[in-house]
Amino acid sequence: MGDDEAYAQVYKQHFQKLFIYGVFYSSDRDVVKDCIQDVFVKIYNKRRGLSSTDNIFLYLAVAVKNSIINAVKKHNRKVQYLEAVDEQSWEDEKTPESLYIDRETQTQNHLTLDLLLSQLTDRQRGIISSRFIKGMSISEISEEQGVNYQSVSNIIQRSLIKIKALIKK
Known part of the structure; x- marks a missing residue:
């Protein structure tokens, strides 16, 4: 090549x-x-x-x-x-x-978000990004990822639970 x-x-x-x-x-x-x-x-x-x-x-x-x-x-x-x-x-x-x-608060928030998201799997990060940053519906994500609707919902819920637990630490 x-x-x-x-x-x-x-x-x-x-x-x-x-x-x-x-x-x-x-x-x-x-x-x-x-x-x-x-x-x-x-x-x-x-x-x-x-x-x-x-x-x-x-x-x-x-x-x-x-x-x-x-x-x-x-x-x-x-x-x-x-x-x-x-x-x-x-x-x-x-x-x-x-x-x-x-500005400093915004920078710190971005760093914190980056740290929290780095604790998720690639699939979780991708789905969370699609849902909350791109604003896609669960149906759209399901179609894009080739995963059923319930699986996408479960991944979002598990990801949010994990993020909340990390924030509490």
């Missing part, structure tokens, strides 16, 4: 998982897709100088996560600036400190 064929195979094999992983860091699907594309373009352009890895998905996931975080930070700076102008015009009392605390 040639380099280009192997590259295309890696892309096809990992895109969906990277997308699911990426939506935990940004709910903007277009940003996630763009970041995945950016990572693969960078890898392709630097393919000669890259060293091998034992876990390509982990390598890609970290690269995509960093790309998304950078994109969100870049975007948030613009949004926060616009919000600050709007808030000043309405004489809102948002201070730089409260904006910083809001």
Whole structure:
């Protein structure tokens, strides 16, 4: 298999998982897709100088996560600036400190969610992502996954019970 064929195979094999992983860091699907594309373009352009890895998905996931975080930070700076102008015009009392605390709280929430979801199996994470991030119905998930309706319901319930138990710890 040639380099280009192997590259295309890696892309096809990992895109969906990277997308699911990426939506935990940004709910903007277009940003996630763009970041995945950016990572693969960078890898392709630097393919000669890259060293091998034992876990390509982990390598890609970290690269995509960093790309998304950078994109969100870049975007948030613009949004926060616009919000600050709007808030000043309405004489809102948002201070730089409260904006910083809001950002830090959001970052901590994402880290906590990532930690909780990492405790689930791949199937549980995929179904939870489909249900609560993509907003799919149980019937749609059942059809997409090729699993019966009751199994999807059971997986969701078990996953939520596990997450609640982890939160209590």
